[in-house]
Amino acid sequence: MSIVQINSKREATGETDWARTSDLENMYELEYNAYGEEAGNPAIVRKWCDRNSHICRVLYNKSDRRDFWGSMMMLPLKEEIIFKLLRSEIRDIDLNPESDILSFEETGTYDFYVASIIVSAERKQHFLTLMNSMFSFWCEEAPERIIGKIYVRTVSTEGEMLTRKLFFSPLLHFSNNVYMLDMKRPSPSRFIRNFQYNVNLKSEGCKNRKNISSATITVKPDLSLI
Numbered sequence: 001m002s003i004v005q006i007n008s009k010r011e012a013t014g015e016t017d018w019a020r021t022s023d024l025e026n027m028y029e030l031e032y033n034a035y036g037e038e039a040g041n042p043a044i045v046r047k048w049c050d051r052n053s054h055i056c057r058v059l060y061n062k063s064d065r066r067d068f069w070g071s072m073m074m075l076p077l078k079e080e081i082i083f084k085l086l087r088s089e090i091r092d093i094d095l096n097p098e099s100d101i102l103s104f105e106e107t108g109t110y111d112f113y114v115a116s117i118i119v120s121a122e123r124k125q126h127f128l129t130l131m132n133s134m135f136s137f138w139c140e141e142a143p144e145r146i147i148g149k150i151y152v153r154t155v156s157t158e159g160e161m162l163t164r165k166l167f168f169s170p171l172l173h174f175s176n177n178v179y180m181l182d183m184k185r186p187s188p189s190r191f192i193r194n195f196q197y198n199v200n201l202k203s204e205g206c207k208n209r210k211n212i213s214s215a216t217i218t219v220k221p222d223l224s225l226i
Helices: 002-011 023-039 044-053 079-086 123-141 159-166 190-207
Strands: 012-020 057-060 063-076 108-119 145-153 178-180 211-214
Touching: 002 057, 012 123, 023 044, 023 057, 044 057, 044 063, 057 123, 079 108, 079 145, 108 123, 123 145, 123 178, 123 190, 145 190
Parallel strands: 108 145
Antiparallel strands: 012 057, 057 063, 063 108, 145 178
């Protein structure tokens, strides 16, 4: 019986989607088990997602969405608001969804504050699936909308290791656990380089669209490795 259950877990297929209201309690439970009081309040997160439905990707069992595996939430904010968060002048629960969280209605460059990234310990092998799904969306949005800088405050050893793998820069003038990644600068990370390559490829394709008739330009990003 136990062996069958273990094999079943290994064979499960992961799926990703934008967060739904029905996901938020499962997301909170996963975060609370890992971070305790640092977990995001579902009522607050729901307001954020109501404001912008493209800020949180969730990872789950393809055959049963209730089998929740992880999530990645990146809040689009003005840099001045992000700096207040990093200086601990305000907390994310203090954010006004309507005035602070940006929608993606306008074209341009967006900066992000990573509110949370978490994957169940049993499903860590699916983490790249979650990452790919978020960054693939931003490949599709280019060049009308692009990522500028990503800011994060790590609260775990795993989070700090991820920032190091992706070559985030430490911002010690804020704190020893605050990092920033400038997506416009060259990166040693293969994941980030692949993302930048696909964004640039699509941007160049749009510039040359007149020479390619009216065909739709699509790019399928290959973000398989960090």
